[in-house]
Amino acid sequence: MKVVATGLLVVMAGLFFVSRALEPGRPWLGFVKAFAEAAMVGGLADWFAVTALFRHPLGLPIPHTAIIPRNKDRIGDTLAQFLKDNFLTARVIARRMRGLDLAGAAGRFLQAPVESEGRALRIRQGASRLIADVFESLDDERLGGIVKTAISSRLRAAEVAPVMGRALASAIAEDRHLPLLEAAIRALARTLDANESLVRELVRKRASWMLRLAGLDEKLADSIMEGLRKLTVEMSTDPDHPVRQKIQGALIDLARDLQEDPDTRARVEGWKSDLLANTSVATWLDTLWQKGRAAIIAAARNPDAVLAGRLGEVLRSMGGTLERDERIRGAVNQFARRAAAGMAASYGSSIVRLVSDTVRGWDARTITARLESAVGRDLQYIRINGTLVGGLVGLVLHVIDTL
Known part of the structure; x- marks a missing residue:
């Protein structure tokens, strides 16, 4: 030209x-x-x-x-100010994103069939490769240490006793503790049967010589075993059995103490600290991290296999919910707008300064x-x-x- x-x-x-x-x-x-x-x-x-x-x-x-x-420096400053005033302010981003349905787009993306050859598949494959490459390139020891330290710190900072108390109280209120109680009764019955000889030996040792001489120690042991077996059967079949009621009352008291009693909460926190300080827990966290990292990389390397299985069904179900449920979609879109506006408010000035400094550097x-x-x-x-x-x-x- x-x-x-x-x-x-x-x-x-x-x-x-x-x-x-x-x-x-x-x-x-x-x-x-x-x-x-x-x-x-x-x-x-x-x-x-x-x-x-x-x-x-x-x-x-x-x-x-x-x-x-x-005038390149002035042009850079003007361009940066233009970007800030028209794109990188929280008010502008919130207004521009008000008409965007990010949740609906995510829902349609998650519902896209695995075998499709369209844009969704290419985006999914690219994102999968990126995730796998990032996890493989990061220093495993340092990243694992960061993850384990973060988990351990959160566990140390969290007070678990009130959570346990509320969970136990909720389980009791909805009778979800009954299967566990009945399982404990059955386990007690099996323990009695497995240790009958031990019980008889204890009775024989504690009985006086006169009972042993008269052969009454065996009858006493039979009576004790029969009584214990009858107790376990009655506890298992009678929901209103006094022993069961006492156990349930003790559980209710425990749930209340876990939430309200300072001494109980302090004891639980002490047990938690001792547990976290145990090397076995650190080993368990390390194993958990390694398995999680390997699973993420494997899933990212073969996203079609993951999406074709149970996880794929879950993701497609989530996509359908995002696309159909107005309340959830509105909440997700509102969160996305707030997150973008918050990032603009926090980092907009830095981005503008980057543009200005870059032009000045040319x-x-x-x-x-x-x-x-x-x-x-x-x-x-x-x-x-x-x-x-x-x-x-x-x-x-x-x-x-x-x-």
């Missing part, structure tokens, strides 16, 4: 000199000369204007030329070349249009002068 614009200017110059030389005796060539003369003026003027934006015309330090290189040639390349062919069309428009103006003026 530079060649075309410059070539048109040269053609107009040649046309001017030819028409000027041949004009005597040919009055009509005056119109051609006027057009070519004005076209040269228009083309040269627009060449000067376009060149003056980016550099000094012909290398001459003419005032008010090379405008962009001289040299004059870099910013000139980038802006000139961005505008592209239109700069040369300005020169072409200036040449043609100038010629037409010159022709009109010559016609008016002639008339």
Whole structure:
């Protein structure tokens, strides 16, 4: 386009000199000369204007030329301020995101079939590769240490006794403790049967010599075993058995103490601290991390297999819920808007400063070349249009002068 614009200017110059030389005796060539003369003026003027934006015309330090290189710092600051005022403020982002249905888009994405060959599959595969590469490239020991430290710190900071108390109270209120209680009774019965010989030996040792001499120690042991077995059977079959009621009362008291009693809560916290300080727990956390990391990488490397299984069914169900449930979709979209607005409020100034500092760091040639390349062919069309428009103006003026 530079060649075309410059070539048109040269053609107009040649046309001017030819028409000027041949004009005597040919009055009509005056119109051609006027057009070519004005076209040269228009083309040269627009060449000067376009060149003056980016550099000094012909290398001459003419005032008010090379405008962009001289003002690149101000341009960077203005561009950064424009980004901040129009894109990176919490109010603007919240307003622009108000019409975006991110939850619905996520729901449709999660419901996309695994075998589809469309955009959703490409995005999923790209995201999966990225996740796998990130987890494999990160230092396993350091990342694992960070994860384990974070989990351990959260567990140490959290007071577990009230949570346990509320969970136990809720289970008792909904009778969800009964299967556990009945299982404990059955376990007690099995323990009695498995240790019958031990019970008989204890009775024989504790019985007096007179009972042993009369052979009554065996009868006493039989009575004790029969009574214990009868107790377990009655506890198992009678929901209102007194022993069961006492156990339930003890559980209710425990749930209340876990929530309200300072001594009980302090004891539980002490047990928790001792448990977290145990090396076995650290080993368990390390094993948990390694298995979780391996599972994430395996799932990311083969997302289609994961989405085709039970997890895929769960994700597709989540996608359907996101797309259909207005309340959940509204909550997710509101959270996304608040998160984006919060990030803009927190990091918008840093992003703006990054833009400004980056432009300031460019040299004059870099910013000139980038802006000139961005505008592209239109700069040369300005020169072409200036040449043609100038010629037409010159022709009109010559016609008016002639008339």
